[in-house]
Amino acid sequence: MRIPMKSTVLAIAAGVALSGPVSAEEVLRAVTAFPAPVEFAKSFLRFVDKVNAMGEGVVRIQYMGGPEVIPPPQQAQAVRRGVVDMQYGPGTYYLGDVPEVDAWVGSTVTAMEARENGGLEAMREVYKEKLGAYLLGHVDTGITFHIYLTEEPKMTADGGVDLTGVKLRSQPIYREFFDSLGATSVSVPVPEVYTALERGVVDGIGWPLVGIQDLSWDKFLKVRIDPPFFQTDLVIILNEEKWEGLSDEAKAILTKAAAEYEQESYDYYQANIVETDKAVRDAGMEVVTLEGAAAQAWLDSAFETAWARLKASGSPQYDALRAAYYNR
Incomplete structure (x- = not known):
């Protein structure tokens, strides 16, 4: 399935126009690589709820949808070009552009450990250079x-x-x-x-x-x-220019939410794995x-x-x- 980028831009613009009066909040338009029924799409929506609660009046994520909005293989480029501001999904969908994503595929550590040992920061430099994107967080880890x-x-x-x-x-x-x-x-x-x-x-x-x-x-x-x-190589990325243009307060809220959600999602899925296995x-x-x-x-x-x-x-x-x- 291929959706013309021009049509996608118009559709998203229309969605923004219909979303209500402009507020002081900075709004981030986001898509996911997964259809709504898939658990991983639900995980991202839990993150959206977390940010929107923490960032009330400052920053808000507007969820646009999943593959029905932009096909997953095109989503990273949509972020690069500013068609959308944020994307959640597997980094391997753009493995050809960012081969370093394989470090997550072959990882034996959690996202929390990688924040401490410099792994996340190294990946942020890669994303900035190769994808023109800001890597907010590596969530839903510990899933094999x-x-x-x-x-x-x-x-x-x-x-x-x-x-x-x-x-x-x-x-x-x-x-x-x-x-x-x-x-x-x-x-x-x-x-x-x-x-x-x-x-x-x-x-x-x-x-x-x-x-x-x-x-x-x-x-x-x-x-x-x-x-x-x-x-899992599930990450949340933002358009680099959009990230740089956010207020310091908005950046701080998003950073805190991502770091907390890395731990929260890890804990959630460890329990989920036990339940699903049974x-x-x-x-x-x-x-x-x-x-x-x-x-x-x-x-x-x-x-x-x-x-x-x-x-x-x-x-x-x-x-x-x-x-x-x-x-x-």
Whole structure:
């Protein structure tokens, strides 16, 4: 789906015009990469509520919508060009422009730790240089990924899984890992995953435990492979000029809200993971748990694909980011 940028600008302008009288508050127009029913879109709306409560009379986020407003692959450029002021979603959607995003994919630390060890600040410099954006925060961390399948996988003699020829719904962060497992990566937008599973276009997906039931994908997914790997790369960014033009008071409110929400969202999703794990097991999902050397090889293969991809990009930030974000 492609939405002409000119039409998008007009639609957003119309939305602003209809939103009511101009107030003293500084308004930030925001979009998300996820449809409203997805848990991660709900998380961003909790952040919006937090900012709007803290910033009453000073700064307010106006939520414009998700993929129906601007297709996710175009959202970062929409922020760069000032079509919208703020965006929330996976950094890997613009991995080609910002290869350093892989530091989050391969991260083993929380956002709170990265604020303390210089990781976040290093990423802010990258975003300013390569995307013309201000990185407000890395939220919803501590969420890891799994491979889910419609059928039980074949096992190897050494206790691993054989995914040769298995069609997996993929995205850039998974591709090399899935290739290393012999699987076939298939690109399917999130709104079309249900139909792809229903029709057998894919035999499984890569996805966090969080949100797996939101769009009823668990109706088809019968098996989960453990241990989990990677970490979410969900970030909130702003147009750099918009950020610089905000009042000091507005910046302070947004900064405080983002730092607090990094911890709040981490805590929320740790509890959510436990609840969801129980729910899917109770609903009949089988969990294939790799152990010992097989589990170690699984994790090493996953994490090293992210760091190898970042190193191959030639990023001068590779060493600093690996030191800040990876401690396996």
